[in-house]
Amino acid sequence: MSKQFKFEIDGIEIEARHGQSIMQAADDAGVYIPRLCDVEGLEPQGSCRVCVVKQNGRVVSACTQPAIEGSKVENETEEILGYRRDLVRMLYHEGNHLCPICEASGRCELQAMGYRLGITQATKYPYLQPVRPVDASHPDIVLDTNRCILCGRCIRASRDIDKKHVFEYVGRGIHKRVGVNGNKLADTNVELKDRAIDLATCPVGCIIQKGRGFFAPIGERQFDKKPITLGVGPGKGRGKP
Amino acid sequence: MARTRIIEIDPLTRVEGHGKVTIHLDDHNNVDEARLHIVEFRGFERFILGRLYWEVPVIVQRLCGICPVSHHLAASKAMDSIVGVDCLTPTAEKMRRLMHYGQIMQSNVLHFFHLSSPDLLFGFESEVEKRNIFGIIEAYPELAVKGIKMRKFGQEVIRATAGKKIHGTSAIPGGVNKNLSLAERDHLLQDIEQMIEWAQEAVAIAEGYCVDHLSLVQQFATFNSSHMSLVREDGAMDLYHGVLRAIDASGNVIFDQVDYRDFNDYLMEEVRSWSYMKFPFIKRRGNLDGWYRVGPLSRMNTAGFIDTPLADDAHQAFRAFAGGRPNQMSLAYHWARMIEVLHCVEKIRQLLHDPDLQGSDLLLRGERREEGIGVLEAPRGTLFHHYRVDNNDQVTFCNLIVATTNNNEAMNRAITQVAKAHLSSQKTIPEGMLNKIEVAVRAYDPCLSCATHALGRMPLDVALYDAAGNLLEHRVKDGR
Numbered sequence: 213m214s215k216q217f218k219f220e221i222d223g224i225e226i227e228a229r230h231g232q233s234i235m236q237a238a239d240d241a242g243v244y245i246p247r248l249c250d251v252e253g254l255e256p257q258g259s260c261r262v263c264v265v266k267q268n269g270r271v272v273s274a275c276t277q278p279a280i281e282g283s284k285v286e287n288e289t290e291e292i293l294g295y296r297r298d299l300v301r302m303l304y305h306e307g308n309h310l311c312p313i314c315e316a317s318g319r320c321e322l323q324a325m326g327y328r329l330g331i332t333q334a335t336k337y338p339y340l341q342p343v344r345p346v347d348a349s350h351p352d353i354v355l356d357t358n359r360c361i362l363c364g365r366c367i368r369a370s371r372d373i374d375k376k377h378v379f380e381y382v383g384r385g386i387h388k389r390v391g392v393n394g395n396k397l398a399d400t401n402v403e404l405k406d407r408a409i410d411l412a413t414c415p416v417g418c419i420i421q422k423g424r425g426f427f428a429p430i431g432e433r434q435f436d437k438k439p440i441t442l443g444v445g446p447g448k449g450r451g452k453p
Numbered sequence: 454m455a456r457t458r459i460i461e462i463d464p465l466t467r468v469e470g471h472g473k474v475t476i477h478l479d480d481h482n483n484v485d486e487a488r489l490h491i492v493e494f495r496g497f498e499r500f501i502l503g504r505l506y507w508e509v510p511v512i513v514q515r516l517c518g519i520c521p522v523s524h525h526l527a528a529s530k531a532m533d534s535i536v537g538v539d540c541l542t543p544t545a546e547k548m549r550r551l552m553h554y555g556q557i558m559q560s561n562v563l564h565f566f567h568l569s570s571p572d573l574l575f576g577f578e579s580e581v582e583k584r585n586i587f588g589i590i591e592a593y594p595e596l597a598v599k600g601i602k603m604r605k606f607g608q609e610v611i612r613a614t615a616g617k618k619i620h621g622t623s624a625i626p627g628g629v630n631k632n633l634s635l636a637e638r639d640h641l642l643q644d645i646e647q648m649i650e651w652a653q654e655a656v657a658i659a660e661g662y663c664v665d666h667l668s669l670v671q672q673f674a675t676f677n678s679s680h681m682s683l684v685r686e687d688g689a690m691d692l693y694h695g696v697l698r699a700i701d702a703s704g705n706v707i708f709d710q711v712d713y714r715d716f717n718d719y720l721m722e723e724v725r726s727w728s729y730m731k732f733p734f735i736k737r738r739g740n741l742d743g744w745y746r747v748g749p750l751s752r753m754n755t756a757g758f759i760d761t762p763l764a765d766d767a768h769q770a771f772r773a774f775a776g777g778r779p780n781q782m783s784l785a786y787h788w789a790r791m792i793e794v795l796h797c798v799e800k801i802r803q804l805l806h807d808p809d810l811q812g813s814d815l816l817l818r819g820e821r822r823e824e825g826i827g828v829l830e831a832p833r834g835t836l837f838h839h840y841r842v843d844n845n846d847q848v849t850f851c852n853l854i855v856a857t858t859n860n861n862e863a864m865n866r867a868i869t870q871v872a873k874a875h876l877s878s879q880k881t882i883p884e885g886m887l888n889k890i891e892v893a894v895r896a897y898d899p900c901l902s903c904a905t906h907a908l909g910r911m912p913l914d915v916a917l918y919d920a921a922g923n924l925l926e927h928r929v930k931d932g933r
Contacts, residue, residue, distance in 0.1 A: 312620060313512045346503060348845040354505060422846055423536075425507040429623055429631035430616025 217281035221265075222288055234274040234285055235263055244442040245287055246296060246328065248303075248321055248415055249363035250275040253407075255372060260303075260363055262325065264295050271295075297329045305337040306386070308344070308358035309416070315425035316417030318433025322361055324440035344389070349398035352422050353409055360390050360418040370408035378402040390418070458482070460882060465891055472899070474890055476872045483877045487869040489861070489894060491730040498851040506535050506825075506842045507626050513838070513853070514620055517900060519563065521620050522556035522611055523831035523856070526693070527838040530827030532626035534714075535842050537819025544812035545628035550693050551804045552614035552623070553829065554797040557692055558652075559607025560832035561749070561790045561797075564898040565655065566600025569787060572892050573662050578885025596658075599651050603794070606641075606648050610801060613637040628816035638805055645802045649763070652795040656767050659788040663774065666784075672874075674783035674867035674893040677702035678744065679735065680751035681859070683713065683830050688757030690768075690796065692830040698755045699735060699745060704779050707735060713828035716837055722854065732861050733854055744862035747834025748897065749789035754779040761803070764796035783867050783896040790832075790898070831856040833898050857899045867893040 215230040221243050228237035233256065238245050249260035258276035265274045266286040274285075286292055303309075303322060311317045326332075347355040362381070367390065370378040378400045382391035394400045404421060407413060411421065430436065438444045463473030477485045497516055504512060510528040514521035526549055533541065541549070571584040574593065583592070590597040608618040613633060615621020623629050663670045681699040685691040688698075697711035697719065708719055722731040723740045734743030745751075753772070759765040771788060774780065780789075804810060827838040834856035841850035871893040875886055 312515065313508060315508065315511075346505070346847065348505060348847050354846075420505075422505075423507060423626075425505070426511060426622045426625050427630055430621060432631075 217279075219279055219281060219283045219285065221285045228279040228281075232279050234265060234267065234272070234277050234279050237279045238274065238287075239442065242442060243287070245274045246325060246440070247275060248300075248325060248361060249365065251365055251413065251415075253373070254365060254368045257364055257368065260361065261299050262296055264299070265292060293329065296325075297331060300325050300329055301331060301335040301337060303361045304331070305335070306340050306342070307360060308341060314359065314417045315420060316359070316414075318428065318430065318436055319411070320417060320435075321415035321440060324435040327435075328439050328441075340386075347392070347397045348422075349396040350400075350402065350422075351398070352404045353397060353402060354420045354422055355390075355392065355397050356418055356420065357389055358418075359416045361416055362388060362390065363415055364390075365413050365415065366390065366408045366419055369410070369413045370402070370406065373407040376401055376406065376408075378406070378408060460876070462887055462890055465894055472894075474868055474894070476868075476876060476890070478876075481878070482880060484869070484872040487865065487872040487890070488727060489730075489864045489868060489899075491728045498853060501848050501851045503847050505846050506532055506840070506848060507846075509840065509848060509851075510624055510626075511620075511622055516853075516855075518619055519900060520556060520560050520832055522552055522615065523829065523836055524838070524853075525615070525621065525624055526553055527827040527829050527831070527836045528840075529624035529626065530694075530829065531825035531838045531840050533827070534825035535822055535840070536626045536817075537821055538627045538817045539819070540817075541628055542812070542814040542817060543809040544632055545815050545817075547804055547807060547809050548614055548629045548632060548815075549624055551633070551801060551810065552611055552621075553693050554800045554804070555607045555610025555614065557607075557830075557832045558794050558797040558801070559604045559611070561794045561898075562600055562603045562607060562655075564832075565659070565787060565790055565794075566597065566604070568898075569892075569895055570596070570600070572888070572895065573787065577889050577892050578883070581884050581888070584888070599654070603648060603651055603655075606644055607797075610641060613641060625816070627818055630815065632812055632815065633805075633810040635811065638810065641801070642805050645798070645805060648798045649795075649802065652791070652798045653763060655791040656788070656795050659791040660767070660770065660774075663782075663785055663788050670782050670784045673889075674871050674896065675781050676866050676870055677781050678746045678863055678866075679707060679738075680754040680779055681735075681745045681747055682752045682755045682835055683828060684756055685760075686710065689760045690752055690756035690758070692752075692793075692797075694829065697828075697835075700755055700779060702779060702781065704754075707738070713837075714826045716826065716828065717839075720854070722858075728861070730858055730861050731854075733859050734862075745859065746863045747856060747859040748786065748832075749793050750780060750783075750786045751834065752830060753789045753792065759792075759796055761796050761799035763799055764792055767792040767795060783893060786896045786898070793832075833857050833900055834859050855900070857897070860897045860899065864894055864897050864899060867896070 216227055218225050218227055221238055226237060226241035226243060235245050245263050245265060247263040250256045250263060256275035258273035261273055263274040264271060267277060268283050311323055317323060344357045367379045370376050378393050379390055381388055383389055392400050409419060458478040460476035461473060465472050473490050474487060475490060476487045479485050497513055501509060501512060509532060510525050513528045514525040516524050567586045570589055575584050612618045615623045623631050679699055679701050683691060683695040684698045685695045697713050698709045699707040701707055711719060719736055720733055721736045722733045724731055734740045735745060753768060759768045771792060824841050829836055836856045837854035839852045840848055843849050868890050871889050875889050
């Protein structure tokens with residue numbers, strides 16, 4: 213059995229095992245740290261930075277930073293919440309996130325995170341309004357990267373679980389986007405049963421299953437009844453949308 | 454040299470959307486012509502292209518915040534065709550109907566009580582300061598409360614059936630995503646008898662206005678026209694589904710029993726340079742004579758009967774008022790609108806007692822098609838949605854003929870008639886005179902945002918220009 217030790221999150225002492233990340237230890241202790249790119253079952257990559265915390269005064273991503281014995285972690289402070297709000301706002305502004313007409317609305321983790329962080333109106337950043345095509349070439353699956361937040365969950369699921377490498381990042385900087393292993397989705401060997409296509413894998417409405425939009429009535433969607441938190445979202449015990 | 458003056462009314466108020474009126478005067482200050490201009494453009498037909506067909510009912514309803522259900526359901530009917538479904542399950546059909554009746558009820562009530570009642574109760578040329586909903590609340594508080602509560606009830610029906618009061622998502626291609634829970638049903642049943650009673654009172658008010666102001670109603674914006682609507686195959690008024698019927702000014706049938714999916718064989722649209730709103734017409738009659746009216750007045754004229762008893766009684770009285778011939782009085786739209794409210798409330802009561810609404814068979818799928826047409830009777834008239842979808846499930850074509858668009862020519866005729874009767878030979882423009890123009894437009898309850906896909910409020914701005922285009926006089930009423 214791994215060595216046990218203790219550290220603090222917002223003054224609450226929790227136990228951790230050697231080798232656990234701050235987030236893993238927090239999840240085990242029932243302390244929620246917001247996240248978008250991390251999901252149970254996939255290797256963490258620390259790219260969205262929404263799980264930003266301070267560990268002994270240093271800003272780190274909780275999903276990739278190991279817990280340290282005796283350390284003090286700041287999670288729900290105003291400073292940290294401010295960082296998270298800005299990060300999530302920028303995600304909204306660099307994509308085309310039209311919640312009112314998106315079938316992921318109500319089960320979208322980006323939307324739920326926005327509500328959790330109190331983002332209810334347009335912010336100081338300009339909308340980039342990128343022009344991105346919709347790839348509906350596959351008979352069962354649509355890739356609408358207008359809604360992509362580059363979390364990489366589909367990439368990791370396809371590579372590490374499905375063993376197919378259907379998705380990958382292409383481009384650099386502001387032009388970075390998720391591409392497919394072919395000219396279009398129909399050229400790949402992706403299937404509906406793949407973990408990468410599971411609606412619990414894509415946190416937004418970028419990867420959608422054809423002909424099933426708006427099947428869940430308003431009031432019965434994942435985040436209609438409970439806000440995103442531990443067990444209601446991508447952390448431990450995340451249910452199907 | 455003859456001099457032409459143009460009076461410009463911009464913005465129009467107490468209507469949905471943004472438009473303006475210009476009135477063209479000749480050298481002797483006689484009205485030559487009046488035009489209702491739709492000056493903004495939204496372009497839903499274009500930006501829907503490339504989107505996925507199941508998104509369409511949710512996207513296009515954003516055309517409007519007053520009648521989104523109409524667009525939601527018309528698009529859903531079109532998408533039913535796309536997924537190969539011609540007949541929904543009883544639960545799905547009745548859920549959609551319940552939603553639709555709630556929508557027409559609340560929209561018609563909104564128009565009558567909030568937008569038009571100040572004209573009818575205070576007079577067209579009454580003090581502008583009180584000629585609004587706040588004036589009604591002060592002078593007729595009991596009536597105002599009834600209007601607000603009736604609209605609230607209609608909105609509650611929509612919430613229970615669509616998921617939200619505005620811009621719900623429950624109609625999906627091939628059916629619906631929810632039924633009506635017993636709790637939702639019981640909640641609505643609590644108030645239904647009160648709504649029946651108030652709807653009857655509203656019919657009495659509107660009827661009383663027409664009877665008491667017979668001379669005005671018979672003359673104000675009254676002109677002969679054809680009328681068109683959906684009707685049930687047996688001739689009953691049907692707001693959700695049916696066949697197209699058009700009659701001429703004498704009541705003779707122009708066409709009947711027309712499958713609405715063939716509407717392109719019967720109707721065409723004309724574009725005129727001065728408006729973003731098109732001018733539809735009956736193809737076989739040509740663009741000059743083929744114009745027609747739609748909406749509550751037309752539905753009363755085209756329907757043989759109404760299949761709910763209280764509304765049918767009111768319908769018979771309405772028909773008798775015009776001597777059994779088509780009623781051509783624009784102000785009678787208000788009366789017709791309230792008869793529809795009564796019909797909708799009766800239908801809602803019927804449906805709330807129907808156990809099919811608690812069924813669980815919500816969705817069907819058939820053989821995929823490339824083209825879908827959905828038509829229904831929206832609060833303001835016949836609403837057409839026409840789409841084509843490619844093999845990738847993406848929309849490649851979209852054409853919407855929105856209810857108000859059908860009344861474009863009629864509204865222009867109405868304001869021309871009123872302007873000629875009341876503005877000719879006038880050297881100045883009293884505000885009350887302008888309001889008469891607005892009353893004529895308002896009778897049609899135009900939703901200009903829908904019709905033109907334009908954003909914004911409905912302002913009214915009147916300007917006098919000389920023949921050289923010089924501004925002589927300019928008056929503006931803020932639409933906010």
